[in-house]
Amino acid sequence: MLLSACASAPPQAPSPPGPDPTEFIATRVAIALTESAAAEAELTARAPTAAAPASATPAPTATAAPTATETPAPTASPSPTPFPTLDLARFPRPPEVFAGEPHFFFGRPIGAGGNVFVASSYRYGSTLQNVLETHHGVEFANALGVPVVAVAPGVVYYAGDDAGRQFGPQLNYYGNLVVLQLAQTWNGRPVFALYGHLDAVAVVPGQAVAAGELLGTVGATGVALGAHLHLETRLDNADSYWATRNPELWLAPAAGRGAVAVRVTNEQGQYLPGRRVTFLCSDGAPRFLDTYWDPGVTPDDVYGENAAMTDVPAGYCRFETILAGETLVHEATIQAGTVNFVWLSPGR
Ligand SMILES: [Zn+2]
Known part of the structure; x- marks a missing residue:
């Protein structure tokens, strides 16, 4: 069974338990995270330690660490793969x-003092290993009230809740949301940024905004397991849940x-x-x-x-x-x- 929910990002660092999802969700997430932590443990064992000093601290899976560390990969693993030696004979094709024409139209959607990095656990197209519904956006783990800002100059296409107008798979999915139409088009096609689960909304439809201008604040409205920003890129059709693209290819890299x-x-x-x-x-x-x-x-x-x-x-x-x-x-x-x-x- 898949939960119809947009997750808050599981904690990136040891942090107090969040707003308490059901026992079931917590268990499933723990299982999923344990699996990836186990994979990390395996990788840690395979990568020469000298080359990977930080590998002992798998950042995104802090909650699962205790379980994972009890099953260390065997030390007698086959000869470690040379890292980072290129095997050009086997991999002649250059990257x-x-x-x-990268379409890096998006700056970061989170204002000063907030976390501006995409959560690793529930990326675009992910189900969090079959725990959640397929994700049409990305998450920025942030506390309630952190400022949410325009990723680029544009005009507010929509601001309000989705109780009466559907943007997701159902009504009341994104809660309070803002949809920004970018001033810039891509090959003549309109580009939109959708911000979901906001607490406060600070703009109105039709309002022109500059890059970095305040749109609202991080919240947990709609179908959300905790406070976070859900960000989508939509191409051509702002109202269609099926018009999304992966925001990680639209955000300008750090x-x-x-x-x-x-x-x-x-x-x-x-x-x-x-x-x-x-x-x-x-x-x-x-x-x-x-x-x-x-x-x-x-x-x-x-x-x-x-x-x-x-x-x-x-x-x-x-x-x-x-x-x-x-x-x-x-x-x-x-x-x-x-x-x-x-x-x-x-x-x-
Ligand atoms: Zn989301």
């Missing part, structure tokens, strides 16, 4: 970098970081849903990304990805996924301020 668009396909080039991709990058902190679970979330019109992550540190990264028992690997040098393309498929 594809779309430097030509300084020194780049975005990664991933495609995991079978030999026929078909997207494979729910595949876990691990990133081992120059900062030594493992990252995990699941391919979109649901064909209802639309890939980007430029990149055709089925998973994406922004704010990946520039420099070497090794990407892995396991398909039918085979570990597929792609190595690349992430370039800051660009979208870096990774295609994992048998035979590539």
Whole structure:
């Protein structure tokens, strides 16, 4: 059973239990997080410790750490993969970098003092390992009342609640929301940013706003398990839940970081849903990304990805996924301020 809920991000650091979801949800989330923590433990064991000093502190899964640490991966693991040595004989294809036209139209949607980084646990297209409904946006974990700001100059398309006008899969889904139409279009197509679950709304429809201008505050209205900002990118149609794109390919990466668009396909080039991709990058902190679970979330019109992550540190990264028992690997040098393309498929 999938919960029809937009999650607050599970805690990024050891923090007091949040506003208490049901026991069931807590258990399922704990299970999901334990699984990823176990995967992290495995990765930690495989990566040479010298190259990954920070790997012992898996940031996003702090709550699951106690369970995971009780099942350490065997120390007698096969000879550690050289990291970060490039195997050019096996991987002759250079990384594809779309430097030509990244549509990094979005600045950060959170104002001063807030967390401006996308939560890792429930990204676009994720189900949090089948715990929640497929996600059509991304989360910014923040406390109630943190300022929410315009990602770009534009005009307020909608501001209010969704009790009488539907923007999600049902009425009363986003609670108090703001939809901003960007002044900039993409190839002549209108671009919108949708901000969900707000506490206060500070703008009115038709109002012109500058980038960074206050739109409202972080809340937990609508279907939300706790205070957080839910941000969507919508292309062409502001009212359609099916018009979303992955915001991680629209947010301008932080300084020194780049975005990664991933495609995991079978030999026929078909997207494979729910595949876990691990990133081992120059900062030594493992990252995990699941391919979109649901064909209802639309890939980007430029990149055709089925998973994406922004704010990946520039420099070497090794990407892995396991398909039918085979570990597929792609190595690349992430370039800051660009979208870096990774295609994992048998035979590539
Ligand atoms: Zn959300």
